[in-house]
Amino acid sequence: MKILKTLALLLTLVSTVAYALLEVTIVKSEENAFPIVIAPFEVIGDADQGADIANIIRDNLNRSGQFNALSSNEVITNKIDFSYWKARNKDAIVFGKIEKVSSKVFNVYIYVYDIYTKKRLYGKKIAVHNSGIRRISHYLSDKIYNVLLGQKGSFDTRLTYVTVTNDEKLGRVYQLEISDADGHNAQTVVKSSYPILSPAWSPDQKKIAYVSFKNGRSEVFIKYPFMRVKSIKLPRFDGIASAPSWHPGGQGLALTISREGNKDLYFYNLESKKLIRLTKDVAIDTEANFSPDGKSIAFTSNRSGQVQIYIKDLTNGTIKRATFEGSYNAKPVFSPDGKTLALIHRIGKDYRVALLDIKTRDLTVMTQNKLDESPYFSPNGGMIIFATNRNNKGVLSVISLHNNQIVELAQKGAEVREPNWSNYSK
């Protein structure tokens, strides 16, 4: 019950005015998805939200690429016609009901059954505030994903990204946005006439580090999107300060800092305010990303004369080159299990998201695009979100690593770029 209260409260935070809506489209659907049925919820009393819950869950599971979730024509109460669904090659069925308790509070009941064994895999009754319907739907999507696949879902998480619009009076307007993982509940965190880039959720999801040019040059700031406190500016010297990457412990960030023209990687401890130099090379070192255990960093460097990715083991100080295929590999990010890097790989004249198996050095190009940027893993490692161009417009693209299904998030009249995916809620 305590957990539920927390969920409801968090929801009131994200349910402020939605400034802009991301339109979500499944661009490329693939086979090899788990066939399931998610029935419309039975509604008891005045509770139209019942339809929303089933729809949100269905959309979530379909977006993951892991499921082919269809609706049923009728509400299912408690008698399941297992042979009917078995004949239609469905593996599992989800149904439930929503019951009005008071003007703003509802009881949600949900059940998941395996059609072959006829066993109940999950059953739950949850009390939820009206404003918490979306959040509960994401939470339940994660539960269903977990009982059916044995893996964690990434639905009850958030995105941050940058939009760029052209305003008649103000010129280009840059907005740092946050939204739910499905693109709903979008909110503006920073609005500026100056470029914004590289937003990154802190591991506790309370802060976003980002780069702004509002003082005439690139500087790193930390914003608290849910708190009314001042943002923090991180140190800079005579050149650029950029490319923030949180240490998984949250106590500080890796940054690119240029001093006397030399761009190297540093770690800035937010508590002790100590700055620790991590690389020292006359070449460009940038785009650091911490491994999930915090013991190494992957980064981009042109120290070999080409732009390639290196991994520094912070415990012994050794630096090893990680990419050997192609003449341009940049912007590495570790997968949550630490075994793979997502990166930008140039092939011919095109820049595409690729995956590198760190141990075997196998490189797999994941897209057919021309200008991919800024890949980032979903917290369960099942998807990669990145920015690309579609019809001369910046959009976000999400690729399922299960079957390469692609979902695009676009905004009318705006370029969308620089995506970053939060960790799980606590």
Add this chain to the structure above:
Amino acid sequence: MTKKIILLTSVLFLSSCAGTSIQDLGDKFLDLINPSDPAVEVEDLSDSVLMLDDESGSFSGEDLGDAGMNAGEESSGKTEAEIVVGTLADAGVSFVLYFSYDDAEIDEEATQVIIDHANFMKNNPAISLRLEGHADERGTREYNLALGENRALSVKEVLGLYGLENRVEVVSFGEEQPIAFTHDEDSWQKNRRVEFIYQ
């Protein structure tokens, strides 16, 4: 108004669960790093760095305003710097240098342009220069930010041969401020540039 109320709730909520979220990690990161690693240098910035960003305390942190207004202010009359810079422009000297893909090298032609600027600066000792480095959209944003800085630094290096380095400021915008917007070599060529801005 609704927004304010929601914000207050959020502050109350967050402070009520602060006990579980504060992590006392201290200098844990320092323990991890190998002390014999020659790259590692530690600096204590606790006294020297301005930490709070006073200009954007509000939730939505709107930085709009100054940028939109600047255009109007500039039309009120030319400064002395603008008048002397006008003479350089009249002499046909370019205020933009262009670069090859993923490259910060200065060719012979560009060197001649920089020399013209160096002579101009020597003749006008009150003037200072801001070099703004840019990149095209290809490749990653943060790498391009670094590349843009290297381009501006290459120009500064030549000016340094004339003893002008203290009057030159270098800024990089990476691929964030293109002047041409199509996704082809035509635009990319125009965007890989260093701009000379006198102040």
